[in-house]
Amino acid sequence: MKLPAAFLNKMEKLLGQDYPQFLQSYAVPRTAGLRANGLKLTPEELKKRLHVIEEPIPWSRDGYYxxxxxxxxxxxxxxxxxYYIQEPSAMLPAELLHPSPGERVLDLCAAPGGKSLQLAARLGREGLLVVNDLQPQRAKVLLKNIERFGVVNAIVLNESPQHLAPVFGEFFDKILVDAPCSGEGMFRKEPDMAKDWSEEAVDKYVGWQQEILATVPSLLKPGGEVVYSTCTFSPEENEQQMENFLTHYPHFELIEQKRMWPHWVKGEGHFVAKLKDNTASEKETPPADKRKASKKQPNPTLDEATKQALADFSQQVWGNKKIWQEWMPRGGQVIERAGHILWESIALPPLRGLKVLRSGWLLGTVERKRFRPSPALALGLPVEAAKAAVQKLNLAAGNEADCSLALRYLRGETLQQEGRTWAKGWHLVCLDHFPLGWAKGDGNWLKNGFPPGWRWIDGD
Structure with a gap:
C-alpha cells in the first residue's frame, strides 16, 4: 500500500521506536468482526447458530472475529x-459510553449506524435513542439500518448538531460523538482514503470537530457523560481536541482515554475519550424511568377506522384483536402522522423545525380502511410475538428446503409450498422464529412483502 510521505513522517515522529511495527501492520491482513444484536439474542446464542465466528473481541461483550x-x-x-458486521475497533466507543435501559441517549454523528445499534442493544426497548447525521444520503442509510435491525425506540434526524440544542436543551443522559475525521486509522481497510489525505484536510476536520463538540454542553443534562471518538491517529483531532474542549468547558472532567493502534490490537485505528459533566444540578435528577413526559402538544390520535384496521390486522396474525398492543414498548403511544401509524415516546419534545426522517417505530399505514404493516414492524417484533403468531410462515435455517425458501423470500419472489394453501391476509415470515417480514396470503401463494431496497442480491 502506498501511503503519503507526509503522513509517514508524521507517524514516525509520533510513534518513535514503535514506528517499524506500525509500518509492518500494513502488510498484515486486516481483521473483521461482527456483533450479536442484543435486541434479538445473546452472544452465546449467536455463536451456537453461526459457525463462522471465531474468538471474542476483548473490548466488546458481544463482538466476535x-x-x-x-x-x-x-x-x-x-x-x-x-448480527451487525462492524470493524472490531469501532465497537469500543459505545461500550465505553455504556448506556442503561431507560436513559436518553444521543448519537450525534451516527451514520451508517453500527454504534447506534450497539447503543440500542444496551437500552433494550426502554428509554430513547436519538440518532442524527448531517448528510442526507448517509441519514437514509442510518434509517434503513435502524429499522432492519429492529430498533423500536429511536428517532432518526438529518440535522446539523447546532440545530438540536434549541429543541432538546439539556435532555440527554449520554451522548456519543463519533466525529468526522481524516480517517487515518482506516487506510488499511479503505486504501483509497489515503489518496485524499493531507495536512490541510486534518486542519479542516479539526475545525468541524470543534464546532460539533461545542454543541455538547447544551444538550447534556448535569452529571451526564459523553464519549468522543475518531478513527484517526492525528493528535490534533484526538488528545489536543480533548485538551481544547476541557479548557473551554472546565466543568467537564476527562474520565478515560484510549488509543487503538493496528500494531497493538487486532483491529484498525481508533481514539476514544470519555468525559463527564460535573455541573451540580439544583435538585437531584430523578432516575430516567421516573421522569415526567416532556410538555408537548397533543399528538394526532387514532380515529375509529384506524383502530378497527389495527384490530382486524391483529386478529389475522395473532387471533386476538388487542394483542398487538402487548408488543409496543413502554413509555409511548401509537399515533398517526400523515397517514403513517407510529409508536412514539411520550418523552420526546416537539420536533418542529427539524428534519425528521422517523419520529418513532413505523408500524405501517392504513389504506382503504385496511392496515398495511411495515417491514420495520416485523423486524422490531420480539421473538415472543413471532412464536405467538397464528398466521405465519416459520422457516428453519438448518433445513435445506426452508433455507432455499427463505432466500427466495429475501429476493422478493412469490412463495409457494406444495400441498399448502394460505389464508387471506397478512402472514409473518420468520426464520427460526426471528421475524424477516410480511407476505400476503392468496390461496396457493404468498405474495412477497419484502421491500425492494432490502432484498438479497445474488453475487454481492
Missing part, C-alpha cells in the same frame, strides 16, 4: 437482524 472469506452478510440470519 470472523474470517472474511466466510461472507456472513450472505446468511439469512443477517437479514433477520441477528
Amino acid at each position: 470472523y474470517s472474511e472469506v466466510t461472507r456472513p452478510a450472505k446468511h439469512p440470519y443477517y437479514y433477520a437482524g441477528l
